[in-house]
Amino acid sequence: GAVVSQHPSRVICKSGTSVKIECRSLDFQATTMFWYRQFPKQSLMLMATSNEGSKATYEQGVEKDKFLINHASLTLSTLTVTSAHPEDSSFYICSAAISRDLSGNTIYFGEGSWLTVV
Amino acid sequence: QKEVEQNSGPLSVPEGAIASLNCTYSDRGSQSFFWYRQYSGKSPELIMSIYSNGDKEDGRFTAQLNKASQYVSLLIRDSQPSDSATYLCAVNAGYQKVTFGIGTKLQVIP
Numbered sequence: 001g002a003v004v005s006q007h008p009s010r011v012i013c014k015s016g017t018s019v020k021i022e023c024r025s026l027d028f029q030a031t032t033m034f035w036y037r038q039f040p041k042q043s044l045m046l047m048a049t050s051n052e053g054s055k056a057t058y059e060q061g062v063e064k065d066k067f068l069i070n071h072a073s074l075t076l077s078t079l080t081v082t083s084a085h086p087e088d089s090s091f092y093i094c095s096a097a098i099s100r101d102l103s104g105n106t107i108y109f110g111e112g113s114w115l116t117v118v
Numbered sequence: 119q120k121e122v123e124q125n126s127g128p129l130s131v132p133e134g135a136i137a138s139l140n141c142t143y144s145d146r147g148s149q150s151f152f153w154y155r156q157y158s159g160k161s162p163e164l165i166m167s168i169y170s171n172g173d174k175e176d177g178r179f180t181a182q183l184n185k186a187s188q189y190v191s192l193l194i195r196d197s198q199p200s201d202s203a204t205y206l207c208a209v210n211a212g213y214q215k216v217t218f219g220i221g222t223k224l225q226v227i228p
Contacts, residue, residue: 006161043220044162044206093161097216106152107208107216112161 003027004096006110013117018082021113023094029074030096034107035067038091050077084117091115121145122209124219132227137194139222141207144188150210151183151190156221157203166192197226 003026013019023033033050048069049057056069068080081088093112097105123142131137139153150169154162168174168181168190180193190209194201204221211217 044218046218091159091161105210105216106150106164106167108164109154109161 004030004094004108004110006094006113008113009111010114011116013084013115015085015117016083018080019084019115020078020080021092021094021115023077023079023096023110025075025096028096028098030077030098031074032097032105033071033077034095034097035069035077035079036093036095038093038112040091044093047079081115084115086117089115089117121211121217122207122219124207124222126220127223128225129222130225130227131197133197133199135197137197137201137224137226139192139194139205139207139224140189141191141209141219142189143207143209143211143217145209145211146185146188148185148188148209148211150216151181152208152210152216153179153181153190153192154206154208154218155203156206162206194224197224199226199228202226 005024005026007022031052035047036044037047038044046059047062050069050071052071052074058064071077091112094110095107121144153166155165156162166179166181168183171183174181178195182191202225204223206221207219209217
């Protein structure tokens with residue numbers, strides 16, 4: 001089946017530094033990837049939609065200059081949290097869409113990345 | 119009105135019972151429907167997809183879709199403690215957009 005791989009699974013960084021999370025589609029080409037954030041015991045929150053070769057589309061309230069998304073190839077999207085602060089500590093999850101047919105997509109998730117900012 | 123609605127729960131069922139999870143959606147043009155399972159601290163895992171009215175069975179799981187009533191449900195037979203998780207309903211209303219519900223937390227009591 002389709003596999004989406006995310007790296008790193010856990011990262012600890014100092015406040016003020018930047019951290020990059022990678023999301024790869026391993027056996028298919030993903031023109032569209034999605035980035036979510038999930039705080040403990042809360043639901044998934046879509047942050048942005050990443051489209052290969054173009055700018056990401058950010059959801060309302062998500063700072064595009066703080067959460068940099070790059071989707072330079074059909075198998076890789078990256079999320080960079082810039083100038084991280086403790087309140088950015090969260091579970092970040094990427095997903096990729098496989099086009100089933102004209103009726104739409106199926107979403108597969110990466111393993112997620114736990115970010116802790118100290 | 120939220121696009122995809124689920125009761126957040128928790129839904130508690132005894133081991134061996136049938137767990138029934140429900141989801142309603144607002145966009146009548148929706149064509150694809152999915153159920154994901156998310157264990158605490160883990161990312162969601164696709165467990166069922168359904169595209170046409172009726173029932174679709176896979177092992178202990180049965181997905182039910184009723185487009186006229188705009189609801190989709192997931193039945194888990196012979197519930198096990200290992201089924202305890204949050205179940206996310208997702209709806210694809212178009213080529214790109216997939217919308218998730220908030221998820222229903224299921225607790226299977228031994």
